[in-house]
Amino acid sequence: MNRLVVIVATLFVPTTYGAAGGLWCYHDPSCDDTTWSAIVTEHCNGSRQSPINIVSASAVGDETLTAFTFTKYGDNSTMNKIKNTGKTVKVTLKSGVQVTGGALSEAYDSLQFHLHWGNGTSVPGSEHTVDGTRYPMEMHIVNAKSSLNGNTTAAVADDTGLAVLGFFIKAMPSNVTGSPAAWNTLTSYLANITLKDEYINITHDAFSLDELLEGVDRTKYYRYLGSLTTPNCNEAVVWTVFKDPIKVSQDLIDLFSTTVHIEHNSTSDLMTNVFRNIQPDNDWVVTTQGHPASGASTMRSSLGLMALAWMLLRV
Ligand SMILES: *[C@@H]1O[C@H](CO)[C@@H](O)[C@H](O)[C@H]1NC(C)=O
Ligand SMILES: *[C@@H]1O[C@H](CO)[C@@H](O)[C@H](O)[C@H]1NC(C)=O
Ligand SMILES: *[C@@H]1O[C@H](CO)[C@@H](O)[C@H](O)[C@H]1NC(C)=O
Numbered sequence: 001m002n003r004l005v006v007i008v009a010t011l012f013v014p015t016t017y018g019a020a021g022g023l024w025c026y027h028d029p030s031c032d033d034t035t036w037s038a039i040v041t042e043h044c045n046g047s048r049q050s051p052i053n054i055v056s057a058s059a060v061g062d063e064t065l066t067a068f069t070f071t072k073y074g075d076n077s078t079m080n081k082i083k084n085t086g087k088t089v090k091v092t093l094k095s096g097v098q099v100t101g102g103a104l105s106e107a108y109d110s111l112q113f114h115l116h117w118g119n120g121t122s123v124p125g126s127e128h129t130v131d132g133t134r135y136p137m138e139m140h141i142v143n144a145k146s147s148l149n150g151n152t153t154a155a156v157a158d159d160t161g162l163a164v165l166g167f168f169i170k171a172m173p174s175n176v177t178g179s180p181a182a183w184n185t186l187t188s189y190l191a192n193i194t195l196k197d198e199y200i201n202i203t204h205d206a207f208s209l210d211e212l213l214e215g216v217d218r219t220k221y222y223r224y225l226g227s228l229t230t231p232n233c234n235e236a237v238v239w240t241v242f243k244d245p246i247k248v249s250q251d252l253i254d255l256f257s258t259t260v261h262i263e264h265n266s267t268s269d270l271m272t273n274v275f276r277n278i279q280p281d282n283d284w285v286v287t288t289q290g291h292p293a294s295g296a297s298t299m300r301s302s303l304g305l306m307a308l309a310w311m312l313l314r315v
């Protein structure tokens with residue numbers, strides 16, 4: 001009898017943890033991304049989950065995908081603090097950083113950016129892939145509708161409450177080191193946050209978002225409606241995935257998988273392979289700059305309109 005109680009209790013433990021929202025992971029088969037749709041049903045089992053593999057030839061031309069206007073992206077005093085969350089390295093931004101345009105419905109406040117990676121340059125760890133290619137790393141700048149005044153509960157409950165800007169990171173040739181300078185500075189802070197929950201204020205050694213995004217043509221991107229890639233996987237994200245990668249030297253890329261640990265304990269595992277696998281393609285339409293010209297893309301375009309109409313009806 002007692003034994004049965006123990007077994008039943010054990011069976012329910014993962015669900016309880018999932019509901020608590022805390023104990024998902026990347027590394028352990030009992031809580032890695034293959035389990036999220038079961039342990040965090042709201043919303044990891046949904047039908048517009050990210051990341052996805054972007055098939056470039058199937059992206060539908062959309063003339064409304066104009067350039068963005070970035071506010072304070074050139075300002076070198078917007079970085080607030082850098083933190084080891086146990087799942088990623090996250091930099092929070094000071095208020096006043098914004099993005100508009102790019103066919104977003106209103107201005108969005110840039111709140112933080114964080115990174116996803118594999119295991120150094122040898123094991124790639126971007127979340128999105130393009131035509132099946134996975135890049136070494138991916139940077140996500142997370143933005144929320146300005147009209148929601150920083151209410152993240154409201155943002156994740158809104159179909160388009162968040163706008164995430166995704167940037168691929170590609171390795172430079174191996175004879176280049178410590179480059180670009182802004183990434184050298186950013187990664188120099190990793191030694192101060194080797195353990196989970198450690199953070200430091202970014203005070204001196206300033207760098208700007210523009211410097212981190214150097215070399216990327218920010219008028220060329222893919223757009224689709226998806227979700228957060230970590231629990232609770234809320235389907236609240238307008239995704240922008242830029243085509244050009246940021247180029248970073250291999251020694252700096254390697255620092256992420258060799259410096260920070262997943263627990264508040266230096267004997268715990270190093271943080272590696274912190275990305276979610278590709279989610280099922282539910283015919284969700286990916287758009288990009290251009291004219292909906294060819295027969296194939298016109299057909300896809302009407303499919304896109306159908307999907308849009310369905311979405312509007314659903315709201
Ligand atoms: C996901 O799980 C929730 C809660 O169990 C359920 O209401 C919903 O129908 C499920 N959705 C799908 C697509 O299975
Ligand atoms: C990451 O790569 C290092 C060096 O190649 C290797 O020792 C380590 O086992 C790898 N870690 C994982 C989780 O695969
Ligand atoms: C945040 O938004 C939620 C959902 O819309 C609402 O219930 C809550 O009252 C808001 N919180 C604040 C502080 O405005």
Ligand SMILES: *[C@@H]1O[C@H](CO)[C@@H](O)[C@H](O)[C@H]1NC(C)=O
Nearest residue numbers: 172173174175176177179249
């Ligand atoms: C790296 O090697 C390439 C070609 O081998 C060369 O063109 C380039 O100047 C080198 N860069 C540095 C920083 O040594």
Ligand SMILES: *[C@@H]1O[C@H](CO)[C@@H](O)[C@H](O)[C@H]1NC(C)=O
Nearest residue numbers: 188189190191192193200201
């Ligand atoms: C960060 O780490 C470096 C190198 O270990 C050290 O010199 C510096 O004092 C640390 N900074 C803070 C704010 O802890």
Ligand SMILES: *[C@@H]1O[C@H](CO)[C@@H](O)[C@H](O)[C@H]1NC(C)=O
Nearest residue numbers: 080081198199200201202203
């Ligand atoms: C960061 O700055 C805040 C105040 O701005 C201060 O309270 C906190 O102690 C600082 N943290 C560290 C780790 O320096």
Ligand SMILES: *[C@@H]1O[C@H](CO)[C@@H](O)[C@H](O)[C@H]1NC(C)=O
Nearest residue numbers: 074075076077204205206207
């Ligand atoms: C930060 O920007 C200010 C104003 O543009 C400039 O004077 C300063 O040199 C910059 N600091 C660094 C570390 O680049």
Ligand SMILES: *[C@@H]1O[C@H](CO)[C@@H](O)[C@H](O)[C@H]1NC(C)=O
Nearest residue numbers: 262263264265266267268269
């Ligand atoms: C640190 O982690 C190791 C291995 O993960 C574990 O054996 C040890 O008990 C932990 N120490 C503390 C103080 O948590």
Ligand SMILES: [Zn+2]
Nearest residue numbers: 114116140229
């Ligand atoms: Zn992310």
